[in-house]
Amino acid sequence: MTDSLLVTHVTVGDRAGRALLVRDGAIAWLGDATDAPAADRRVAGEGALLTPAFVDAHVHATATGLALTGLDLHSSLSLSDAVAKVRAHAAAAPSGTLLGTGWDETGWPEGRGLTRHDVDAVVGDRPAYLARVDVHSATVSTALLERVPGIGGLPGFDPDGQLRLDAHHAARQAAYGAVDDGQRRAAQRATRDTAVALGIGSLHEMAGPEVSGADDLAGLLALAAAEPGPRVLGWWGELAERGGLDVVRELGLAGAGGDLFCDGALGSHTAALHRAYSDRPGTTGHLRFDTASLVDHVRACTRAGVQAGFHVIGDAAVDQVLAAVGAVVEELGAAAVRACRHRLEHLEMVGPDVVGRMRDWAMVASVQPAFDATWGGDAGMYAERLGVDRALATNPFAELADAGVALALGSDAPVTPLDPWGAVHAAVDHHAPASGLRPFDAFDAATHGGWHAARAEHPQGPLAVGAPADLALWATGETLSAVLAGRARPACRGLLVGGRPVHDLS
Incomplete structure (x- = not known):
């Protein structure tokens, strides 16, 4: 230099x-x-x-790179189209575990998603993992199921190979565990190269034991330190009681959280709701932790001066985490909590009193405007899962910003693509106009907001x-x-x- x-x-x-x-x-x-x-x-x-x-405040670099270099099913318009893409990819890359992501059965004319029988028919006895677009469920082949002992007894298992919850996490670990170091580094470089070409100077990597593993994160950080490209700041999504803070200290990470999965996703019916899904009245999704464990995590992070972060999509999950933060405020004081700038990732459903508590406790809303652009409105996936009224109330960016809650924009790639200008414009052009940001506020959230979320901003701003x-x-x-x-x-x-x-x- x-x-x-x-x-x-x-x-x-x-x-x-x-x-x-x-x-x-x-x-x-x-x-x-x-x-x-x-x-x-x-x-x-x-x-x-x-x-x-730009700062992309929520990324999964290895999975994004594998989608960029491998099987991307986002553009599949039907079940038959997706199967054809799997067949073609299997023929072009005939060895190793077949990895794909991005399929979304919403709107497919067949009215259903992939099953393992669909996959087996085109991959044979080859392990295959095909993540749904939200990456909180997947369809896997029979050969991959056979690599995960006891998976049939885990919550979320379906004999059709459509996996959710713990069964999905186990299958994902097995699938990505089969990726060798060369393929992993190539994927990480592909993500970083794509980010550079888009004007992204920093990536917030949201890692965890159920996402990519500590070795994957350590390798990504080493790669970023050794080669020109965007900064990579790491978060680790594991409870303190399970050793999460130890990983944060060992790797010198920015925080303990990010994708600490407190619930799942709306598309997979696993986001935790107070009121049942409109298209599946028998379920309200799933809370993955008891509140006492979350209180312990927030307390441990706050005492250590470490930022905690939580994956929360459904309103029940948001309220559970805020109840945990509130308990620590009562115990350690608001000033100690405010100093940590604890983060809520995604925050798609915001119930009463959420905005005020987040403002008072200086919490950060790490949000993905492409979610609304892709699934919002009165006829999208949100409306199908939640009904129109709840759907149009999702992702209330303006309400958060106007109340003084700090926003940071991200992609959650590979769930939605790295696309910072697209995120800025989507934050403005919200399906519910009253929820859209003012243009300069959106741009600030996509740049300065990421630095604020990482507790690393310059006092006078990025320029x-x-x-x-x-x-x-x-x-x-x-x-x-x-x-x-x-x-x-x-x-x-x-x-x-x-x-x-x-x-x-x-």
Whole structure:
């Protein structure tokens, strides 16, 4: 890295003719291009837009890379289409465990999802794991079932190979455990390369024993430290009573949580609800932990000054976690809890008093606007699972932001793709207009919000002198206001991470 780098004649926000100096990884000066100081290297911006780099606040790097390089079923329009894709992939890659993700039976003309009989017919005796789009259920082949002793006795097992709950977690561990180191690193590089091309300077990796394993996370962090690319900050989703804080300390992670699965997902009918699913009246989903264990976890994290995070989608799961946080507030005081900025991941259903408690306890809402774009409205998956009234009340971004709750935007990739401009625009163009964010608030949540969520923001913001030089240069002559108003998705012309060019600035 050169000692200093000057990017000149760029538009910053809505002001053209600006220049920015980077020295030793941080912003050293920002002002009019005519007053720019000397630098070791000079890059002519030619009027391009310069912004803070995006932060994707919820990612699963290995699974995303495996989807990018392997079998992606997101575009399947029917059961027969999905089966055809599995058949073609199996023929093209005839050995090893077959991994796929992204199928969604909602709207398929056959009216059902994949079964193991569908999969066996095209993969034979080969292990196969095909995650549903929400990654909280999957269909597996008979050969994979045979690799998991006792899976038939676990909650969520179905002899058709459609697995949820504990049976799904066991099958996923077996499937991803078969991925060798070479395939794993290639997948992680694919995710990081894709992020760079999209102007993403930081990834919040949400790992855990049921997601990717400590070795996977350690390898990803080592890769990020050794090779140019986006920053990777890690969270570990395991209760303190099960050793979760030990992993946080050993790996130097940003927090203890993230995908600490307190419930499941709406698409798989496993998110925990106060009122039954509209399309499955016999179930309200599942809470995975007792409240006492969550209280113990929040208490241990707060005493250690470690950020706790929780995967919560259904309103019952949200309320359970907030009850646990409230118990620790009473015990240790609000100031100790506020200092940790505990996170709620996804937060799709927000019941009474949730917003006020999150604001009062300085909690972060880590949300995915693409969920509403993909499943929201009065005719999408949310409406099918919850009914129209509850569906239109999901993902209330504006209510959270207007109350002063900090928002950080993410993708939950591979559940939805890495797409930061898409996330910003989706946060604005919410299916329920009153829930949409103002454009600049959405952009701030996709950039500065991620730094705040990681408790690492510069006091004066991401473009202040002294802030880390994580910057994206966009191939557009428009101002940021015009880009946001026009819902544009400019191409990333260059990316700096910690002042280091990781994507061409020429």
